[in-house]
Amino acid sequence: MDPSFLLQLLINGIVIGVIYALIAMGLSLIFGVLEIVNFAHGEFYMLGAMLAYYLSIGTTLGYWPTVAIVTAVALCLGFVLYEALLASLHGEGFERSILLTLGLSMVLQNGAVFLFTTTPKMIAGSLTYSNVVLGSVRVPVLRLYALGMGLAAFAALYLILNRTRIGKAMRGVAQNRDAALMVGINPHTVSRLAVAIGIGLSGLAGAVLAPVYAVDPMMGASFVFKAFAIIIIGGLGNISGAAIAAVALGVLESLMSAFLPLVLVDAFAFVAMIAILLFRPQGLFGRGVRV
Amino acid sequence: MARIHLQAIAAGAAFIVAAGTAMAQGAPIVIGSSIPLTGTVASFGQHSRWGAEMAIAEANAKGGVLGRKIEIDFQDNRCNPAEAVKSVTQMLAEKKYVAIHDGLCSSAALAIMPLVERAGIPFVVANASATSIAEKSGVGGNKWTFKVNPTDASLLDALIRHLHKDGKAGGIAFLGEDSDFGRAGSDGLTQALSKLNLKLASTDYFQKGAPDFTAVFTRIKAAKPQQLALYAVSADFQNAMRQWAQLGGGVPLTGRPLVDQVPAEIMASGLLDGTTAVQPYDPSVDTPGNKAFVAAFTARFNTAPILISFESYESTQILLDAIRRAGKTDPAAIRDALATTKFASILGSTVEFDQNNLAHNNAIILTIRGGKVVVLGMSKT
Numbered sequence: 022m023d024p025s026f027l028l029q030l031l032i033n034g035i036v037i038g039v040i041y042a043l044i045a046m047g048l049s050l051i052f053g054v055l056e057i058v059n060f061a062h063g064e065f066y067m068l069g070a071m072l073a074y075y076l077s078i079g080t081t082l083g084y085w086p087t088v089a090i091v092t093a094v095a096l097c098l099g100f101v102l103y104e105a106l107l108a109s110l111h112g113e114g115f116e117r118s119i120l121l122t123l124g125l126s127m128v129l130q131n132g133a134v135f136l137f138t139t140t141p142k143m144i145a146g147s148l149t150y151s152n153v154v155l156g157s158v159r160v161p162v163l164r165l166y167a168l169g170m171g172l173a174a175f176a177a178l179y180l181i182l183n184r185t186r187i188g189k190a191m192r193g194v195a196q197n198r199d200a201a202l203m204v205g206i207n208p209h210t211v212s213r214l215a216v217a218i219g220i221g222l223s224g225l226a227g228a229v230l231a232p233v234y235a236v237d238p239m240m241g242a243s244f245v246f247k248a249f250a251i252i253i254i255g256g257l258g259n260i261s262g263a264a265i266a267a268v269a270l271g272v273l274e275s276l277m278s279a280f281l282p283l284v285l286v287d288a289f290a291f292v293a294m295i296a297i298l299l300f301r302p303q304g305l306f307g308r309g310v311r312v
Numbered sequence: 313m314a315r316i317h318l319q320a321i322a323a324g325a326a327f328i329v330a331a332g333t334a335m336a337q338g339a340p341i342v343i344g345s346s347i348p349l350t351g352t353v354a355s356f357g358q359h360s361r362w363g364a365e366m367a368i369a370e371a372n373a374k375g376g377v378l379g380r381k382i383e384i385d386f387q388d389n390r391c392n393p394a395e396a397v398k399s400v401t402q403m404l405a406e407k408k409y410v411a412i413h414d415g416l417c418s419s420a421a422l423a424i425m426p427l428v429e430r431a432g433i434p435f436v437v438a439n440a441s442a443t444s445i446a447e448k449s450g451v452g453g454n455k456w457t458f459k460v461n462p463t464d465a466s467l468l469d470a471l472i473r474h475l476h477k478d479g480k481a482g483g484i485a486f487l488g489e490d491s492d493f494g495r496a497g498s499d500g501l502t503q504a505l506s507k508l509n510l511k512l513a514s515t516d517y518f519q520k521g522a523p524d525f526t527a528v529f530t531r532i533k534a535a536k537p538q539q540l541a542l543y544a545v546s547a548d549f550q551n552a553m554r555q556w557a558q559l560g561g562g563v564p565l566t567g568r569p570l571v572d573q574v575p576a577e578i579m580a581s582g583l584l585d586g587t588t589a590v591q592p593y594d595p596s597v598d599t600p601g602n603k604a605f606v607a608a609f610t611a612r613f614n615t616a617p618i619l620i621s622f623e624s625y626e627s628t629q630i631l632l633d634a635i636r637r638a639g640k641t642d643p644a645a646i647r648d649a650l651a652t653t654k655f656a657s658i659l660g661s662t663v664e665f666d667q668n669n670l671a672h673n674n675a676i677i678l679t680i681r682g683g684k685v686v687v688l689g690m691s692k693t
Contacts, residue, residue, distance in 0.1 A: 026530065037527075139358060238354075243522060
């Protein structure tokens with residue numbers, strides 16, 4: 022087999038894996054701190070991409086300011102989401118949280134259909150078709166940007182959770198909410214920030230992937246179901262676990278696609294998820310907010 | 313006094329009867345349409361809606377049909393057979409619809425067919441292309457389903473005949489969505505190629521809505537096929553085109569790529585030059601009827617028509633023509649009138665249904681040359 026073919030598949034897989042991780046990390050953080058599965062996570066990713074699209078056609082901001090603005094708006098949306106909907110759950114009512122976020126997902130998706138129509142939107146810029154070419158291996162520049170942003174987001178999250186007081190407080194709330202309250206940690210403040218960061222990450226994913234993929238109101242569903250499988254494989258709430266599982270899945274899917282029908286490759290993540298639920302329900306790297 | 317009362321009652325009764333008759337004459341004729349208004353191909357549903365609405369607006373501007381206004385109600389089927397069944401069952405239960413229109417997706421149309429057969433309501437398929445719809449209609453069993461657009465099999469037969477003339481029918485790799493639409497594409501190509509003792513070089517299906525094609529494109533390019541037949545629509549098609557361009561293309565496309573929806577910058581780059589496609593429609597077809605349609609549609613909706621809008625527009629006109637010729641809104645009479653349709657298409661041909669209730673409009677063979685779509689010719693399907 023041609024080594025450049027394998028190298029192309031490997032690079033494709035790493036890039037896709039980091040894209041998966043970018044979406045899965047936010048989902049994992051929210052579950053880790055609040056024990057809420059955010060079914061609307063994909064819609065915040067979609068809204069981030071939609072905002073990036075409209076900023077790209079309506080302003081001359083450029084790539085990096087657009088990414089920064091979209092991420093900031095998503096962080097604010099996270100605060101609003103927590104205060105308006107999730108705070109009332111008080112860490113209880115797992116079923117209520119599922120119904121609530123599922124309902125929110127439908128409202129956001131259909132609202133986006135109404136506001137933006139279902140016509141796919143493409144951001145075209147000077148870098149859209151630029152590639153880094155190494156022999157016969159080609160990597161689009163915008164995917165390399167997404168790769169870089171994914172790695173930067175992971176590093177930032179690592180530093181927040183490991184090196185800051187608020188990060189330690191998040192891990193404390195995730196481990197034992199009552200005990201955290203007893204030592205003076207306000208679970209609401211911590212939860213609000215965790216949701217803001219989680220939604221901010223999904224907005225960041227939307228902004229960096231808007232120039233890579235078609236932007237449309239249904240795009241949230243495409244990655245988020247795989248992200249659910251990833252956080253279960255990596256260990257619910259375990260951010261490092263989610264990141265490692267995401268990259269591993271991306272690479273495995275890409276390499277398998279050289280030999281197997283695509284439909285089987287797509288099923289691999291969910292088969293792995295079922296196997297993990299049966300034989301290692303805590304996930305490959307264990308549950309809890311860890312990095 | 314009693315006489316005056318009787319006269320007043322008689323006059324009142326006459327007024328009520330007259331008003332009732334007038335209302336019956338003025339009551340609109342209502343058509344039901346089940347199309348994807350949400351979901352991954354909702355943008356196509358929007359074009360189907362526009363096409364049907366335009367045909368109905370034109371008919372109403374000329375006084376309606378049988379002296380009555382035409383209305384159309386749209387129900388969302390999300391391109392999902394279960395949702396299609398739900399939407400059409402609901403419409404049939406209301407008993408106000410004289411016919412069901414479109415379905416749009418092959419899987420949805422196939423799911424609707426048994427329902428209209430049981431209810432005895434005509435079903436005019438505008439866009440779904442699966443060959444099995446026609447195989448099951450007319451002498452195939454379902455007398456109520458009429459398919460206006462050509463089947464994949466007939467379109468691809470025309471394409472392969474054309475490619476074979478130029479010695480390009482061999483070494484075609486297939487990539488299509490995992491649906492009745494995609495499967496009909498690979499089946500149609502396989503059958504057309506088998507007549508020349510040829511086979512597809514490879515066959516791959518992707519899940520609708522899956523945004524990344526880099527891995528499968530890398531594999532297909534490494535296998536070095538002569539051409540790639542692509543069956544993708546909406547956001548899937550846009551993602552596929554962009555990623556194909558980012559990977560440098562290198563293999564001409566064929567089959568039914570939506571050449572009118574290729575991003576302008578990719579088209580202009582010349583990357584897709586050499587593509588040979590077959591479609592039931594292209595906005596650039598040079599007939600007076602099509603030019604007028606494109607101009608009117610663009611003026612009305614601020615966007616050019618696509619294949620879907622054309623097929624919905626013309627199939628709605630065919631349905632309205634059948635109601636007009638039936639002279640009444642009885643479903644059986646409309647069905648019989650549909651069967652004897654002779655409709656002048658804006659593509660220049662006459663649309664008639666065969667024994668499988670399948671119309672045989674022209675297939676348009678297209679190529680991309682110098683970054684522009686060029687119509688190579690039309691071939692009866």
